[in-house]
Amino acid sequence: MHEQLRPSGLSAVGSLPWGSHFCQFYGVQEDLVDSLVPFFKAGLDSNEKCLWVTSEPLPARDARTALRNAVPDLAERERRNQIEIIDHQDWYTATGKTDPDSTLRGWVEREERARADGFAGLRLTGNTYWVERSDWNGFVDYEARVSNTFQGRNIIGLCSYCLDRCQPHDILDVVANHQFALTRRAGDWHVIESAALGMAKEELHRLNAELEYRVLERTTELEQAVRSRDEFLSIASHELKTPITSLQLYVQGMVRAQARGTLTPEQLNARLNRVQVQCGRLEKLINNLLDVSRADARTPMLQRESFDMSELVADAAERFAEEFTRVGCQVTVDAREPLVGCWDRMRLEQAITNLLQNAARYAPGSPIHIRVQGEGPWVRIVVRDGGPGISEKDHARIFERFAQAGSEQFAGGFGLGLWIVKQVVEAHDGNVTLASRPGAGATFTLMLPCD
Structure with a gap:
């Protein structure tokens, strides 16, 4: 009788039963190497037949090189036909078009042949980067049939989806057709369980209904807002994350302090007041999200008021104090000089x-320096980290909407954070620049006129 549980090679997953069909969301080539190399090494070490169907951004040549570093006798295993590394064109579209029935039969035939050859079963993966938008619905239907096909067979399948090519509702389709999903946060892989999927669906539907209502209120922008609906949802998720993150940090801090018995009534009131402020920010964000999504309005609408920029930056850094501590960043803030201007x-x-x-996520464990200073009629804001740095060829691209640099540093997410920074600063007639090179950290500089 064959073993029921098989090692996945992934610490976030552990062991899996035969018939498992799960997926991962990745950002760049390094994510695929980080997950698929240990996945296949575990299969090879467990006497499984392995089939790696590749696509950009990790073609067969690069996949073979990466796996060889972990499996020195890879060439011998390929000679024994224990593993095949092939391009997606030789598997999914060998006849010139995608044939779901043929592909499903191919998995089953490979599993039966593997067991006849003395292997424990079949371990496989496919990268969906090649799937065109026009073929998406058909591919989703195919994925819905895969789990039933694998059931009762000695097969373990891991499907890879590039976040850059997924729209928000695509992610729901993908997770719904797999037993669970993996996503990478701060360099670590995390499992999205089906229960979390149900909650995410409910929340997305609620947000979608609320946003649609606000679109209807803005009758002069209705036509453009409807055309931009999919883009709007992804921007909404990013914009809402900022105050939600602050809320989480405050609440987590209160829970920890309460558990230690160090939370005084005065501290509790102060933190609750901060939570209330962030709730107000959430409401204000929802009221203004449409400004970002308008394709014909390149400049956000501003609501200017007079305030001290040094105070704003210092307060923002204070909100992130616990998060910086969690990721091991020592932060220094030089914002002592009052610098009053009229901004949003x-x-x-x-x-x-x-x-x-950005600094906390991509430069953990490094020092973070934040400085605010006046230069005549301008205010200069500098955020410098000691992280891995950014290649010069990516300096301009990382400020583009949905663009991500071709490095592990900018893996994951929708690629909107720095684009939003650029849009906001330029709406104030200012500018943002980046000074960085690999291994030397990154320095972001904002220049804003005081009027």
């Missing part, structure tokens, strides 16, 4: 928050 407080707070989140 909410949008600039969002831009600063995006820069701080």
Whole structure:
């Protein structure tokens, strides 16, 4: 009798039963190497037949090189036909078009042949990067049939989906057709369980209904807003994350302090007041999200008021103090000089928050320096980290909407954070620049006129 549980090779997953069909969302080539190499090494070590169907951004040549580093005798295993590494064109579209029935039969035939050859079963993966938008619905229907096909067979399948090519509702389709999903956060893989999927669906439907209502209220923008609906949802998810993150940090801090018995009534009131402020920011964000989604309005609408920029930056850094501590970043803030100007407080707070989140996510364990200073009629805001740095060829691209640099540093997410920073700063007639090179950290500089 064959073993019921098989090692996945992935610490976030552990062991899996035969018939498992799960997926992962990746950002760049390094994510695929980080997950698929240990996945196949575990299969090879467990006497499984392995089939790796590749696509950009990790073609067969690069996949073979990456796996060889972990499996020195890879060439011998290929000679024994224990593993095949092939391009997607030789599997999914060998006849010139996608044939779901033929593909499903192919998996079954490979499993039966593998067991006849003395292997424990079949371990496989396919990268969906090649699927065109026009073919998406058909491919989703195919994926819905895969789990039933694998059931009762000695097969374990891992499907890879590039986040850059997935729209928000696509993610729901993907997770619904797999037993669970993997996603990478701060360099670690995390499992999205089916229960979480149900909650995510409910929340997305609620947000969608609320946003549609607000679109109807803005009758002069209705036609463009409807055409931009899919883009709008992805932007909404990013914009809402900023105050939600702050709320989570405050609540987590209160829970920890309460558990330690160190939370005084005065501290509790102060933190609850901060939570209330963030709830107000959430409401204000929802009221203004449509400004970002308008394709014909390249500049966000501003609601200017007079305030101290040094105070705003210092408050933003204070909100992220616990998060910086969690990721091992020592933060210094030089914002002592009052610098009063007339700006949109909410949008600039969002831009600063995006820069701080960027530093915490991509430069963990490094020092973070934040400085605010006046230069005549201008205010200069500098956020410098000691992280891995950014290649010069990516400097311009990372400020583009949905663009991601071709490095592990910018894996995951929708690629909107720095684009929003640029849009907000330029709406104030300012500019944002980046100074960075690999291995030397990154310095983001915002220049804003005081009027």
